[in-house]
Amino acid sequence: MHGIENLQKNSIPIYDVYTPMPIHGIEAKLGVKESRLGYAAFCFGCLGGSVIFSILYYTLVHDWPMNVGGKPHFAMPNFVPFTFEWTILFAAFGMVFTFYAATHLFPGRAPRVMDLRATDDRFVIAIDAKGNVPHDDITRLLQEAGAVEVKHNERKYVSYE
């Protein structure tokens, strides 16, 4: 936290921060915008509800209306469970797949990890060293904020490729 503040005070751009668990408040500091996934979920939910409602309407009212004791063909109460289930189904899958797509998560993607301990107990602040203020200054700033170690990686990622 202090490290981020120090760096930002000295206008050093932070590439990204990697943590083993969510840290609340950090996204505001780094200027990560609020998620719009809720809107995605809502839209997908509406889509799912409309799709199954259309199927129900087509099959029960239009394509093969059945006379069940003279009751109306367009019997809406019966539609409720199906419409509800598909609204949830589409909202859940639509939103999760949007999340995967937006954050580039998919099976087989090579994890671009900066440090292998960032998923265990270390908190990584990554700074692009190219064309930045003198490295010693950055190192000093980070150490003042209590950094355990400052590493200069040649390659960008400890990649799995």
Next chain:
Amino acid sequence: MASHSESIIREPLITGKDITYAKITNDVLFPVENKPNMAWWVGFTLASLGAALWVFSISWTFWFGVGEWGLNKTVGWAWDITGFVWWVGIGHAGTLISAVLLIFRQNWRNSINRSAEAMTIFAVICAATYIFGHMGRPWLAYWTLPLPNQYGSLWVNWNSALMMDVFAISTYFSVSLIFWYTGLLPDIASIRDRATGLRRRIYSVLSFGWTGSVKTWQRFETVSLILAGISTPLVLSVHTIVSFDFATSLEPGWHTTIFPPYFVAGAIFSGFAMVQTLLLIARKVLGLENYITMFHIESMNKIILLTGSIVGVAYITEFFIAWYSGVEYEQYAFINRATGPYWWAYWSMMTCNVITPQLFWFKKIRINIPFAWVLSIIVNIGMWFERFVIIVTSLHRDYIPSSWVMFYPTWTDVGIFVGSIGLFFTMFLLFIRVLPSVAMAEVKLLVKTSSEQAKKKLIDEGHLDPTHVDDYTTALEKYDSVDLTQYQKA
């Protein structure tokens, strides 16, 4: 880091000294990264024998048909639907813990949600096997889908509650699965970054390339919250629709409006009992006493007590309404349940579900692990009997006394039921070997605020109301994982 500290009155959710982030990873991943111990092998051998019995019995059923079961003209549904409803009900606790408790910000869910969700998924798989099993011609299972066909198209019967069930169960299963798997991604990444060789490759694929960057975490939390929000009505709808299978019929004993809430309460009741059955063992065998503490156990026992009492009220209401309705068929169905040839099933249900859980009013019993475990098994038995009573005793004496019969299960019925328990435990035991059984990232969130050591530090610093500190140390006495000697001097 959150700089505020949690009130001292709240009991700690993580106990033990020197809990660091690294220690949590080590503790939770111990069973995943090491060879299994003897207890696991014994359990796994028994479970896979059960699963083998299931494979044999279900194959027998598929080959020779449902005529191999004890069903007859009068009792057309028996152990199959009993087993189905039982398993679906058990599944409900996982979603309740992961979704409802997340919405209510109950932090104690963090250390039990992973295994409870896994349990949900395996229980729903077991339930689904009964659905396919009782179809008679399971290779035509796709006929339950509204696919265009050569008969007209003749569409599925949308007016049937069974059709609603197809939609509800499949939605429930797939949404639970994706909820569970998305939550697993950061923890799979932890395994990946500690593994080498082939293991690393496998977990790398499974982790979807998770890195834990700020934006991903923030989106991840949004996704979890919204999924929780939509899973909550979903889980309530699923058992409501399961109850429609009965409630929308005209069968005396089934045709009641109390069924949806009564089924949902029963589902949560049996689900928590199964979570308790599994976790009381798992915390010992996997050495997770510091994360699944006495507070968790007691909280779950309180939920069992509450839902058990709701179920008890529902049983009595049902009886009252049967009398009050003035419908003699309805009245007979209920009198027959309690005093007819299946009186033993009815009273087993009453004893196991309504009477024995009332013992949880006593704190001594709520925090007694062997006792709580036995009671959780009793609840599981009672809930099985509940479904058996609803299904078989309502059917076995229909309107024409000449067709009154008893139901006798065949070995195939028994084999499928016992086998499905084996199948469930096989899947669960495999799960705790290959995936973290506690959501590590979520537990790490609690270390700074809700752990015993954080609270100890607060006490040592002083500035706290001594009566609160006193209450807190008294509350710690029930924990089996807290070293009380360090509080003596305070």
